[in-house]
Amino acid sequence: MKKIVLALVLGLAAAGLSAPADAEPQVDSVRVWNELALTAVRATRATDADAARTYAMLNVAIYDAVNGLAHPARAHALVPGPGPRGADSRAAAVAAAHVVLVRLDPARVVEYDAQLQADLAGLRPGHQRDAGVRWGREVGVRVVTSRTDDGSTPVQTQPAGAGPGVFRAEWSGVQYRDVRPFAVTDPAAHVPGPPPALDSLDYAAAFAEVALLGDAAITAPDKLATFEFWSVPTGTGQPAGEWVKIALTVSQDLPLPASARLMALLTMTLADTTVPTVATKFTYRHWRPATAIREADTDGNPWTQPNPSWAPRAGSVGGTPEYPSGHSSYSGAAAAVLAGFFCADTIRFTHTTDTAPGGQARTYPSFSAAAAEAGKSRVFGGQHFEFSNQAGLAVGRGVATEVLATRLLKRTGPSHHGDCPL
Template identity: 85%
Template sequence: MRKIVLALVLGLAGAGLSAPAAAAGPRLDSVRVWNELAVAAVRATRATDADAARTYAMLNVAVYDAVNGLAGPARAPALVPGPGPRGADPQAAAVAAAHTVLVRLDPDRTAGYDTQLQADLAALRPGHRRDAGVRWGREVAQRVVTSRADDGSAPVQSQPAGSGPGVFRAEWSGTQYRAVRPFAVTDPARYIPGPPPALAGLDYAAAFAEAALLGDAAIPAPDKLATFRFWSLPSGTGQPPGEWVKIALTVSHGLPLPTSARLMALLTMTLADTTIPTVGTKFTYRHWRPATAIHEAETDGNPSTRPDPDWAPRAGSAGGTPEYPSGHSSYSGAAAAVLAGFFCTDHRSFTHTTDTAPGGQARTYPSFSAAAAEAGRSRVYGGQHFEFSNQAGLAIGRDLAAEVLATRLLKRTGPTHHGSCPL
């Protein structure tokens, strides 16, 4: 019993649950409210997954640094060091920082952001503390926005269409993200894996056969189609990073502002940085999608594969970027690892409904890794990826998340949150 109690205490301490809320007065769930607004903005603007991840990271870096700068600062900053003005209200700083970022990134919905800001500030006690918090939050957010203005995310670049066996055939855009400046890791290129299996080899033939069977639109499989659709998340949704933002908001309900701000900053910086090696890997290897591979199997030099010119993916489309790795898997592996590391356990049950859940039906998962595994596997069910690309994506995300947890937003003195929880 003593060991169980001790483990619970350590888990709560690692997640920051033992610390009292930093701010007195009315409780605003500002981290949740403004992240939900960011997800809505991504939907409305039809942002790509890469642009979405960058938006979420900018918002949460600004909120974290605004709050952390008024706490001592007790932890290392994400980008903007404190200290902020003495006695300023952290809640006011958080909402002002979030508002400033979203107005800059999504000016078409400024009126709605202004309305939310006024409602949030009206819930706080007026006076010097609130006003100082607002000024500090705006200053931090402006510095975040300025810092990311030249991060390499624009202008948009493309890779021309390829040709020949094993090569992705269409032109695709967004390739500038292979060299964008990271938020948290030192060298994103170190997470680019080796090449996919050789076309003539047995491993490729096995993955080919699996994708051809499980992803075949002509074979009825309602369960696999539903799983694919649940995690499909195309343009016009919150994108895969947005689903993990939503999951994090669910499992972090009730945390104090400094703790929830730190979680969301860790998560979204990791998601944004995961984009870099994911796009870099796609750009480097230009691997063909299953639809092309199956249609043209006679060209791959593998005696164990057979062409099927009538084969169609269960997803209804082949996919718009090179196949290796699966970006859904990269984001999911990264997010699941951050959440498990933050809460000191992977085994945390939660219920979730994605933007593309058939009939809006929720699913319940026993762990973060179980949700990530299903998200990755769904791409094979959709006929859009091979399993080796799912596994490569999950590994990219997990490995990159480990660096972020080990090096970023750590306590300046005393025990910190990394590794065995806590150290």
């Protein structure tokens, strides 16, 4: 814990912030409203793309509500300030969060209303609180309005494919390849080149690896546990949600403005990572290892051998095209944002995912170590080739690099300390 606190202090310094003895701790509502969003994603069985969008809308609203009351303010995310001078930033944050979650998850409006009232009851009543509420509601409405035509609906589907190298099943959610980003200028700039050719040695090497490590017929409790830990399918907080949880863990001592900025940077990056990830899947339609291994006699590669009875350790083939790994994309993006924000990758933390076997936590020495394990877990599950893991990690890191370099920076003065955004 001492190492985490030290890293947070260094992160504050790198961000151009100070932490005087009487500084207020992180506002609980940042955590509470993100945990409510996680619950909503689980309850609504949101897709990974929809989940990332939800987290981004929530945290952008919180950030813009708080930032609009700061003097001087940083660059805004979606809603420029200024808000009313002297308004309570805590009231603004919870009011903005409330608007977003009520609009995105109306089935739980009673719970959101109760949380809002509890949060406001903890603040001093009066003009400042009321002004903060009005400003936060305005920001929340404007965030929701700005994303109503972002391309995330209606749902579009790519038909099932056929032939060697092609993903066979129909899959939905392909509209996300064209969704308007939150932070990056051109998501297409982050789309990688194609996977290795089916008849290449590189493909055969990746084929051999997943055929062994991801084979359900081979008993490997450690590989299975790692896959399950990071599997987080529909009905959980989804991959993006695990990194929201990690961010909340390592940022618990930050003051409200810094916490709001971190969560906005993180979730905008996660949401924007969805776009090139889906675009790449849609473009290349690469087959999953299960199909590839069972039908290796059709790939034209002399170094691959078919195994018609092969089954992935995960128990399923996978529901979207294989290249790249979406879990890897989200993990690479989040790890890069957290390391960039704190100007330190080697921050030790303990984490339990929604699908951790037996609820057992794991401890990681760095953000990148957790991302590497999350990506490799997809190979252990027989869901992805290693080249798709590496491509996903690179996509996420690329999006994160652009976001950290260009968004939510100071309006005047130096914007970076080395590679770290101030």
